[in-house]
Amino acid sequence: MNTLEKIKLLGAAAKYDTCASSASPRKININSKNNKDRLGDVCAGGVCHSFNQDGRCISLFKVLYSNACSFDCKYCTNASNCKDPAKKAAFHPEELAKTFMQLYIRNYVEGIFLSSAILSDPDNTTEKMIQTIRLIRKKHNFQGYIHFKILPGTNIHLIKEASDYADRLSINLEAPNQSRLSEISSVKNMKNDIIRRQLWMKRMKIPSGQTTQLVVGSSDETDLEILKTINWEYENINLKRAYYSAFIPVPKTPLEKKDRTPLHREHRLYNVDFLMRKYNLPLKDFKQIMDDGMLPKKDPKLALAQATFDGHLDINEASYDDLLRVPGIGPFSAQRIMQFRKKGGKIKKARELHNIGVVMKRALPFIKFNGTYQKTLSEVPGNKFLVPQKTEVIA
Amino acid sequence: MIEETMEIAKRNKKYNRNLAETVLNQDSGLVEAKATKESRRLYNMANQVKCDAHRLNGFTRLDVSKHGILHAEVKAEHEVEDMVVKHFVRRFPNFLIVIASEKGCFIGHKDMKDIIVVKRPLKQVIKDMEDILPINHTLKEFEEFDANLWETFYDSQYLTERKNLGLFLKHIPKKFHDMNGLSVESYKFTGSRKLAEFV
Numbered sequence: 001m002n003t004l005e006k007i008k009l010l011g012a013a014a015k016y017d018t019c020a021s022s023a024s025p026r027k028i029n030i031n032s033k034n035n036k037d038r039l040g041d042v043c044a045g046g047v048c049h050s051f052n053q054d055g056r057c058i059s060l061f062k063v064l065y066s067n068a069c070s071f072d073c074k075y076c077t078n079a080s081n082c083k084d085p086a087k088k089a090a091f092h093p094e095e096l097a098k099t100f101m102q103l104y105i106r107n108y109v110e111g112i113f114l115s116s117a118i119l120s121d122p123d124n125t126t127e128k129m130i131q132t133i134r135l136i137r138k139k140h141n142f143q144g145y146i147h148f149k150i151l152p153g154t155n156i157h158l159i160k161e162a163s164d165y166a167d168r169l170s171i172n173l174e175a176p177n178q179s180r181l182s183e184i185s186s187v188k189n190m191k192n193d194i195i196r197r198q199l200w201m202k203r204m205k206i207p208s209g210q211t212t213q214l215v216v217g218s219s220d221e222t223d224l225e226i227l228k229t230i231n232w233e234y235e236n237i238n239l240k241r242a243y244y245s246a247f248i249p250v251p252k253t254p255l256e257k258k259d260r261t262p263l264h265r266e267h268r269l270y271n272v273d274f275l276m277r278k279y280n281l282p283l284k285d286f287k288q289i290m291d292d293g294m295l296p297k298k299d300p301k302l303a304l305a306q307a308t309f310d311g312h313l314d315i316n317e318a319s320y321d322d323l324l325r326v327p328g329i330g331p332f333s334a335q336r337i338m339q340f341r342k343k344g345g346k347i348k349k350a351r352e353l354h355n356i357g358v359v360m361k362r363a364l365p366f367i368k369f370n371g372t373y374q375k376t377l378s379e380v381p382g383n384k385f386l387v388p389q390k391t392e393v394i395a
Numbered sequence: 396m397i398e399e400t401m402e403i404a405k406r407n408k409k410y411n412r413n414l415a416e417t418v419l420n421q422d423s424g425l426v427e428a429k430a431t432k433e434s435r436r437l438y439n440m441a442n443q444v445k446c447d448a449h450r451l452n453g454f455t456r457l458d459v460s461k462h463g464i465l466h467a468e469v470k471a472e473h474e475v476e477d478m479v480v481k482h483f484v485r486r487f488p489n490f491l492i493v494i495a496s497e498k499g500c501f502i503g504h505k506d507m508k509d510i511i512v513v514k515r516p517l518k519q520v521i522k523d524m525e526d527i528l529p530i531n532h533t534l535k536e537f538e539e540f541d542a543n544l545w546e547t548f549y550d551s552q553y554l555t556e557r558k559n560l561g562l563f564l565k566h567i568p569k570k571f572h573d574m575n576g577l578s579v580e581s582y583k584f585t586g587s588r589k590l591a592e593f594v
Contacts, residue, residue: 004547011551039533041486047453048566054554055562059453062552098536099544105465105487105537107457108545144486248556260556336428343424352430 003099006089013067013078013086014115017172018243019211022046022059022110022145024167026207040104040144042167042207047110060147061100062113065129066090069117073174073185074254075218075247078117082252090119093132101140111145111167112136122151126158133165147208152193156200163201168208168240171197174215176229183219184255198237209240216269217247217261222293227272231283234276241277244269268295275301278331279324302327305366312368315347328362346370397426397434404440406474448475452482455494461538463531466493466521476501477510490534493520 023046028038048057068088069078077086091099096114103109114133119125129148136142148166150159163169171194175181178190188194201210212233214226226244233239246266249256272295275281281304289296289303296303305327313322315337323334336356337347347353347369354360364374401415417433418426426434457465465487469479476496480503483492488505495501495517502520503510513520 004541004543007544007547008551011548015552015554036489037533038488047449049453050549051563051566052549052553053560053563054557055559055566056552056554056557057566058549058552061548063548102537102540103545103548105457105459105534106540107453107455107467107483248554263557336430340424340428340430343422345422345424345428345430347430351432352425355430355432355435356428 010064020057059110060113061109065116097135113147115149122153163204170211172213176225180219213243223295224293312373315369328359333357400441407440448478461535462525462528464491
């Protein structure tokens with residue numbers, strides 16, 4: 001099989017891993033000996049090189065080392081129990097390293113995302129993957145971004161060696177707990193194969209930290225189960241961030257007849273994840289807007305504000321944390337408002353808030369300034385458009 | 396911070412000195428909070444310049460010359476060619492970077508103090524440099540390139556079940572919109588759909 005055929009197979013097999021981040025805070029020492037032949041660097045913010053018709057960014061050369069797997073994950077096309085498995089292929093480390101460098105030098109990609117199906121055992125496969133990134137770093141003197149996927153059950157020494165070369169390490173949880181994981185895989189153990197590895201990675205120096213991914217909807221887990229696990233991971237594993245991938249039934253797999261998870265469910269999980277990480281809203285607040293452990297279809301921040309606000313928030317007196325709870329006000333707008341107030345300023349007009357960056361149509365129902373606030377229909381006296389609360393029963 | 400923003404905004408093709416003077420005369424608290432119409436316009440101008448440079452950093456495809464030159468032609472909306480050259484010089488310190496636009500060829504290297512602008516066609520500039528420079532063994536290894544490599548990889552990453560043309564068109568620069576089987580005329584980025592799609 002030639003390289004193009006391998007890329008077609010192994011690239012397609014890797015596309016379900018949603019991480020496309022290429023940001024790394026690693027500093028490159030331009031005066032070091034290695035800088036003489038250096039190829040590449042990292043950007044603190046990452047760079048997108050293309051977009052696909054699914055709207056997703058393509059910034060990394062995302063491939064599997066091999067798609068021949070000995071595990072039996074029910075959602076996966078590479079699994080050993082797949083009815084009609086795809087053709088099997090594997091790269092050679094030299095071949096993969098050279099192909100990647102060809103694309104990098106021409107600025108098609110920002111870095112490499114290397115994962116793999118598990119050939120015979122995790123250590124054997126990981127050694128081959130490390131051989132590839134060692135070649136990329138040492139032979140080609142590549143100093144750009146590398147995201148290395150840790151396979152469940154990998155030895156700590158191999159994980160340590162991978163952390164010496166990679167900017168980011170990740171290991172996929174796939175499910176929120178052992179009971180849900182056992183519904184989709186009989187081989188993996190959550191505590192021993194995955195969480196233990198995450199705790200090891202927590203002790204290592206990884207420039208962009210570690211991440212994880214969950215498949216949403218492959219077992220019958222609720223959003224609350226997922227968020228509880230992720231919240232625990234953020235607090236105890238120092239997880240950089242989590243990715244959520246809505247379940248898509250793949251033909252010839254045991255779950256091919258299962259319904260596809262609607263994309264809005266993935267979207268709402270990302271909403272709440274950002275609110276927990278960037279806005280510091282605690283998970284317990286979101287429980288009051290959940291129905292049977294599931295998030296509403298409505299925007300979670302809006303639902304939370306409607307459930308918790310008992311009056312209008314004064315923009316000129318509210319704390320930073322209270323401002324963050326208002327729909328339409330994010331961390332940047334809240335910071336600018338606080339900065340403006342620190343310098344003795346007072347917001348008097350809606351236009352000023354709009355200029356600061358507040359999304360007024362979302363924020364107005366919840367805020368007041370200069371003694372005024374947006375009234376609801378029921379507060380307007382003599383409102384002839386008000387729909388009556390009670391309807392008459394006509395016999 | 397406002398001075399830094401102004402320096403970047405100066406590169407915007409719609410930059411207006413009167414706007415800058417108005418902003419400098421306003422209250423610094425209001426300006427930093429972007430609470431005035433003029434400060435917001437200035438920040439938006441600076442953001443447009445940064446977005447243009449960021450877009451070129453991502454979408455510029457470099458050609459390789461075995462004489463140690465990486466070169467490309469770009470179409471910049473604002474004055475960002477030198478920013479793009481600096482980005483690639485940082486990334487590839489051992490090669491000569493040549494970025495050509497309608498303003499000329501911008502040439503940079505880690506050992507050069509400033510970026511040089513040469514008002515000649517790119518092909519001519521590359522040919523003249525190749526006559527002087529020796530072969531670079533690193534780039535010689537990568538000179539041959541199969542364009543199908545990228546096409547194959549790009550197609551492999553597409554999740555058909557998550558097709559979202561609106562989001563795709565929003566991100567991709569307009570010059571790439573009319574591609575095989577995809578034209579902006581057939582898909583209006585307003586969210587509305589044609590009757591034929593329901594029938």
